[in-house]
Amino acid sequence: MTDPLLRLDNVRAALRLRGGEQELLRGVSFTIGAGEALGLVGESGSGKSLTTRAITRMLDPAFRVTGDIAFEGASVPRMNAQALRRYRQRDVGMIFQDPRAHVNPVHRVGDFLTEALVRDRGVDRRDAERRAVELLDEVGVRTPEQRLRQYPHELSGGLLQRVMIASVLLAEPKLILADEPTTALDVTAQSDVMAILDEQRRARGLSLLFITHDLELAAACCDRLAVMYAGEIVEQGAHVYEAPRHPYTIELLGARPSIEHRVERLPVLRYDRAAHELLKAEAS
Amino acid sequence: MTTPSTTSLAVARVARERRGAGLARAAGDRLGVVGCIAASVLLVIALAAAFAPVVAPYDPDYPDLLASLSGPSPAHLLGADALGRDILSRLIWGARITLAGPGLVILIATVVGTLLALLAAWRGGRIDTAISWLLDVLFAVPGIVFGLIAVAIWGPSLITVVCGLAIAYVPYVARVVRGAALRERNMPYVSAAWLQGQSATGITFTQILPNVQPIVVAQAVSSLGFAVIDLAAVSFLGLGVQPPTADLGLMVKSGFDSVLRGQPTEAIAAGTLIVLIVWCVTVIGDRLTSSARSMR
Amino acid sequence: MSLGAYLARRTGGLLLVLLVTSFLVFGLLYLAPGSPLAFILGPRGGTPEQIAAVTAQYHLNDPFFVRYVAWLGDLLRGDLGYSIVYRQDVSDLIAGRVGTTLALVSMAALIIAVVGISAGTLAALRGGWTDQLTSSIAAIGLSTPSFVIGVALISVFAVGLGWFPTFGSGSGGLDTLVHLALPALALSVASAAYLARITRASVLEERGREHVQTATVRGLAPGYIVRHHVLRNSLVPIVTVLGLTIATLIAGAVVVENVFALDGLGSLLVRAILQRDFAVVQAVILVLVVAFVLVNAVVDVLYTFIDPRIALGSRK
Numbered sequence: 001m002t003d004p005l006l007r008l009d010n011v012r013a014a015l016r017l018r019g020g021e022q023e024l025l026r027g028v029s030f031t032i033g034a035g036e037a038l039g040l041v042g043e044s045g046s047g048k049s050l051t052t053r054a055i056t057r058m059l060d061p062a063f064r065v066t067g068d069i070a071f072e073g074a075s076v077p078r079m080n081a082q083a084l085r086r087y088r089q090r091d092v093g094m095i096f097q098d099p100r101a102h103v104n105p106v107h108r109v110g111d112f113l114t115e116a117l118v119r120d121r122g123v124d125r126r127d128a129e130r131r132a133v134e135l136l137d138e139v140g141v142r143t144p145e146q147r148l149r150q151y152p153h154e155l156s157g158g159l160l161q162r163v164m165i166a167s168v169l170l171a172e173p174k175l176i177l178a179d180e181p182t183t184a185l186d187v188t189a190q191s192d193v194m195a196i197l198d199e200q201r202r203a204r205g206l207s208l209l210f211i212t213h214d215l216e217l218a219a220a221c222c223d224r225l226a227v228m229y230a231g232e233i234v235e236q237g238a239h240v241y242e243a244p245r246h247p248y249t250i251e252l253l254g255a256r257p258s259i260e261h262r263v264e265r266l267p268v269l270r271y272d273r274a275a276h277e278l279l280k281a282e283a284s
Numbered sequence: 285m286t287t288p289s290t291t292s293l294a295v296a297r298v299a300r301e302r303r304g305a306g307l308a309r310a311a312g313d314r315l316g317v318v319g320c321i322a323a324s325v326l327l328v329i330a331l332a333a334a335f336a337p338v339v340a341p342y343d344p345d346y347p348d349l350l351a352s353l354s355g356p357s358p359a360h361l362l363g364a365d366a367l368g369r370d371i372l373s374r375l376i377w378g379a380r381i382t383l384a385g386p387g388l389v390i391l392i393a394t395v396v397g398t399l400l401a402l403l404a405a406w407r408g409g410r411i412d413t414a415i416s417w418l419l420d421v422l423f424a425v426p427g428i429v430f431g432l433i434a435v436a437i438w439g440p441s442l443i444t445v446v447c448g449l450a451i452a453y454v455p456y457v458a459r460v461v462r463g464a465a466l467r468e469r470n471m472p473y474v475s476a477a478w479l480q481g482q483s484a485t486g487i488t489f490t491q492i493l494p495n496v497q498p499i500v501v502a503q504a505v506s507s508l509g510f511a512v513i514d515l516a517a518v519s520f521l522g523l524g525v526q527p528p529t530a531d532l533g534l535m536v537k538s539g540f541d542s543v544l545r546g547q548p549t550e551a552i553a554a555g556t557l558i559v560l561i562v563w564c565v566t567v568i569g570d571r572l573t574s575s576a577r578s579m580r
Numbered sequence: 581m582s583l584g585a586y587l588a589r590r591t592g593g594l595l596l597v598l599l600v601t602s603f604l605v606f607g608l609l610y611l612a613p614g615s616p617l618a619f620i621l622g623p624r625g626g627t628p629e630q631i632a633a634v635t636a637q638y639h640l641n642d643p644f645f646v647r648y649v650a651w652l653g654d655l656l657r658g659d660l661g662y663s664i665v666y667r668q669d670v671s672d673l674i675a676g677r678v679g680t681t682l683a684l685v686s687m688a689a690l691i692i693a694v695v696g697i698s699a700g701t702l703a704a705l706r707g708g709w710t711d712q713l714t715s716s717i718a719a720i721g722l723s724t725p726s727f728v729i730g731v732a733l734i735s736v737f738a739v740g741l742g743w744f745p746t747f748g749s750g751s752g753g754l755d756t757l758v759h760l761a762l763p764a765l766a767l768s769v770a771s772a773a774y775l776a777r778i779t780r781a782s783v784l785e786e787r788g789r790e791h792v793q794t795a796t797v798r799g800l801a802p803g804y805i806v807r808h809h810v811l812r813n814s815l816v817p818i819v820t821v822l823g824l825t826i827a828t829l830i831a832g833a834v835v836v837e838n839v840f841a842l843d844g845l846g847s848l849l850v851r852a853i854l855q856r857d858f859a860v861v862q863a864v865i866l867v868l869v870v871a872f873v874l875v876n877a878v879v880d881v882l883y884t885f886i887d888p889r890i891a892l893g894s895r896k
Contacts, residue, residue: 089799101790151888426831555728562723
């Protein structure tokens with residue numbers, strides 16, 4: 001069997017503290033195939049973002065990481081500086097939650113879009129700008145030439161997130177990591193941005209790791225789901241949304257607000273750390 | 285209810301003792317290790333200066349002409365200056381003026397600046413605009429120039445320079461305090477006091493002032509370091525303290541002439557002491573500032 | 581706000597401040613004890629011609645505000661009065677000395693910018709003992725008055741090693757540069773230390789920003805990220821401090837020029853104060869304040885080019 005695009009094998013990340021270590025990723029394993037979309041779902045603090053940081057090797061040096069992360073068979077933790085930069089430049093692209101904070105405010109939008117192409121790919125500035133304009137057009141930004149001359153603070157959040165998506169697509173990566181890409185946007189912009197991301201990914205046949213706490217959204221745009229709890233993946237597969245098996249997933253699905261059924265008050269998740277440990281002990 | 289006296293007294297005393305211990309620890313927390321070292325060094329210098337008549341081995345003005353420009357010796361630990369006066373004794377006496385002069389500058393500037401700032405913050409509107417504008421104009425003139433202007437008008441003397449510099453430091457205190465007071469003014473506890481019927485003056489002095497006090501103190505100490513430098517500079521120029529009074533800035537000046545004659549002890553000693561004093565004050569000011577900020 | 585409107589408003593504010601300071605400087609004369617005439621002539625007394633000249637110069641026979649307006653009018657025509665001590669026009673006195681001060685301040689500003697920014701950046705990026713060492717040196721530099729450094733520099737490099745001349749401002753060109761090297765160094769130490777501190781704090785803050793992560797995860801070169809995303813974004817506080825510093829250097833030159841016996845505006849001011857040459861005192865102080873205000877105004881305009889988020893005139 002050929003290697004999947006990305007394989008995480010028992011990845012653990014422990015934060016070194018003064019009184020010892022605290023393990024925040026506790027053996028995460030999954031794979032993403034070429035062209036496949038995986039939705040990683042869980043509450044805040046469950047380790048979703050840490051996982052994406054581990055994949056791009058962006059974890060703080062205070063973390064001790066064990067286990068292997070392989071991209072097309074090459075081990076990410078063992079890459080040298082040069083290979084790591086090349087991996088980040090060409091293989092993975094990252095879309096962050098808050099575009100406002102993640103785009104340098106003092107440079108023009110055009111600079112942000114083209115700097116990687118011009119600096120690292122040797123593309124002529126005018127060429128790069130032409131490609132940026134094309135891509136902005138594809139992600140639904142109107143008057144793209146004008147946007148290139150503007151500063152980030154002159155754009156709305158939804159527009160800026162499209163710019164962020166365009167910047168990732170410009171680098172033509174094989175895998176997109178999207179860390180709650182719509183959470184920081186207003187409701188109206190959310191569905192637009194998500195639709196564009198989904199459409200562009202499918203059109204280009206790119207793989208996607210989609211991080212969210214919105215199960216329904218993840219189910220709608222991903223081939224498979226993985227549910228995280230306390231630094232572990234409790235359940236993953238294509239069945240998760242329709243036929244959940246793990247008690248935590250079942251509870252999580254039961255806790256969604258729904259338009260069809262009116263409930264006085266959303267149920268509180270009763271699944272906790274103690275239940276989790278007990279279940280694990282029983283399983284083994 | 286019949287025996288409140290002994291127990292409540294005991295409780296009160298325990299509380300007071302706790303607070304005493306807490307105060308020492310709080311000072312340690314606020315200053316840190318380096319800050320505590322700086323505070324101790326400054327305390328030693330200040331005590332030596334305060335008890336100069338007892339501590340200084342010689343009369344600072346007594347000329348021992350035979351010892352003129354002699355280097356360090358058992359009789360004169362740091363040697364003697366061009367007029368044969370004991371350098372160590374002059375340092376100790378000089379530290380008095382070098383600490384007291386800027387202290388007075390900052391005291392005046394802090395009182396005036398804080399009152400102006402509280403007035404501006406509380407009254408707002410036109411009074412605030414006028415005060416802020418006045419502060420901006422004062423800011424437009426570099427600090428030491430005020431000292432020089434005062435000397436130009438009233439002639440060279442310590443008091444003249446202190447008055448001039450005090451005006452220069454008012455905006456530095458007032459700006460910081462005004463900002464802090466404005467923030468406090470919008471706090472719910474101030475509205476609460478207002479609703480309880482306290483007067484504006486009452487709230488300003490019983491509610492706002494205690495809460496901006498750490499910032500006032502931190503800003504005063506930080507400014508003190510600059511005031512020491514400015515005042516010493518004016519003395520060095522010959523426009524402040526007049527000879528033969530012992531003053532560190534003047535000693536660098538007279539020591540400078542000795543340097544050219546090959547005897548650098550006086551200049552080095554006086555210069556080093558100024559740097560040490562300013563360093564201590566600045567370190568303490570920095571620590572107080574960051575702890576005042578973190579309290580918000 | 582358009583650039584034109586902004587500049588108009590800015591210039592208006594500037595003129596107002598200058599008007600007020602000129603009034604204050606003019607008013608100084610009347611704060612002095614005794615009559616203005618007696619104060620200006622001082623214990624020297626004066627010949628009838630001198631009394632007539634001073635009376636005419638300060639328009640002493642007119643009411644107060646008329647005097648001020650007349651004085652201001654003279655000022656705007658470039659007539660800064662007549663020095664009793666030098667028996668020369670004050671404008672000539674100043675013109676002959678402003679070059680030295682300007683050269684001194686420019687050299688010091690250059691040293692401050694280069695040393696301050698690079699030391700601060702290095703400390704922030706390297707961390708560890710580089711940071712410790714830089715911060716300690718900066719703390720000491722910040723605590724050392726310029727005249728103490730000047731005396732130390734003269735003792736070591738001029739008297740001791742004989743590498744540099746002790747006094748004077750040289751005869752122009754390279755000679756002036758050599759003569760001004762030590763004074764400029766003395767003038768720059770404290771400010772360079774302060775700028776290094778501000779730069780360090782600013783670079784540390786900017787390096788932790790999220791957009792720097794974006795740049796890193798895009799695989800951009802580390803050197804490029806530091807220059808283009810970290811340093812570039814740290815510029816607002818750095819330029820603020822640099823501008824304020826240059827403005828205060830003009831006053832700091834008063835002290836340093838005296839240590840090194842340079843024939844600049846500062847030594848002219850101190851001598852004028854000691855000799856009660858009031859027209860010179862007024863003129864030099866006016867020049868210092870005007871320079872200070874102008875530099876600050878330039879910095880304010882610079883902000884808008886450094887950070888596009890700061891709209892023209894929105895920052896005080």
